[in-house]
Amino acid sequence: MPPTPARFLVVLDADSTLIRNEVIELIADEAGRGGEVAAATEAAMRGEVDFATSLRSRVQALTGVSTSAFARVLSRIEPTPGVRELIDEVHARGGSVGVVSGGFHEILDSVAPALGVDRWRANRLATHDGVLTGAVEGAIVDAEAKADALQEWADAERVPVQRTIAIGDGANDLRMMAVAGLGLAFNAKPAVRARADLVIARVDLREVIPLLP
Template sequence: MTDRDATSSPDSTDSRLPEGRLLLLTDVDSTLIRNEVIDLLADEAGCGTEVADVTARAMAGELDFEQSLRARVRLLAGLDVAALGRADARVTYTSGAAELMSALRAAGHATAIVSGGFTHFTDRFRRELGIDHAYANELEIVDGRLTGQVVGEVVGPGTKARLVRELAAAEGVPMSRTVAVGDGANDSEMVAAAALGVAFCAKPALRAVADVVIDEPDLRHVLPLLGL
């Protein structure tokens, strides 16, 4: 079910979780950052409009995520690896992203980013924000160019939900103290699996299963929910 708008009291500390160490997992594209990195790469490949349309439909839950991701990545075949750096330079963190991760780290809580995007980007976010764990898809690169394929398992909805349980066990955090934040339909299983699921500037499909809805694009609004 949905709960009250969490942005109504952003300065309070109204924790909705049992006391103790927490595990917070967050999606990346349109959550931790304001961009969709595959759309940035598609702009570099000259197929931005086509890919952005598929991305929007996938995030709304109209398309199977894995099939739509593989179809979009195929359109990037032949793109020079230097395009990753150019796309990287266009990424903008969501307001409050650094503050959220800093507060969690200072309080001794565990953090993870779980993305349907790509490791080239999430590895940097993990380093810059001091995040404990990062999971994303790996783009296959041969002779300095993208092949249009991903390496290994696609990080999709089921993977995200599984990682809530696996990372909680690895960190020694009870499931009752897990938090998941996302924006798209592909985050629904992750948000439902966590004890506290947060829909952040989210699509209707995710809002329907979240415990809390935040409509203001500032991740600092998550902090009161954690007692921080």
């Protein structure tokens, strides 16, 4: 018997949405290049540069960082206020939660299940002999890939796209926010707030609960 369809689907970005951090900046701190990478991340989130090109450049700055750094990065992760309450409420109402991120599986694979996320997708960092090579493995999760993930997960859960909610903060979230039934700008850059269906002003994901079907 096929699984029961979800009543609705909520898809969140990870960095600065599901969590308060930008993971690539935390990893860059391990290489002593946190400030440089933070500035490049900010430009990418404002939509000033192509996301995939920017990500490759920023990941190159991580060359030589030991994979042992991931444990230290994980210890610095701060879940966004209200995230557990939101996810619990989605599940209580028969919904499903996905996270799609331009960040990295190396961190999200621990964070997402701990918060109760049902499915997630992110980039992978290439490694050799226990250190980062400065490259991303496979295709980059960019704006189009985020929109594709929302559609794919909605199909898998048998949820009409009109009953999907996308929540994000950066320019690479705009495509999935446009595809979703409801696109929410959360802790967002001006360009994202301008194009969202609704803007969540407080950095507290409990603010989304009244909008759930």
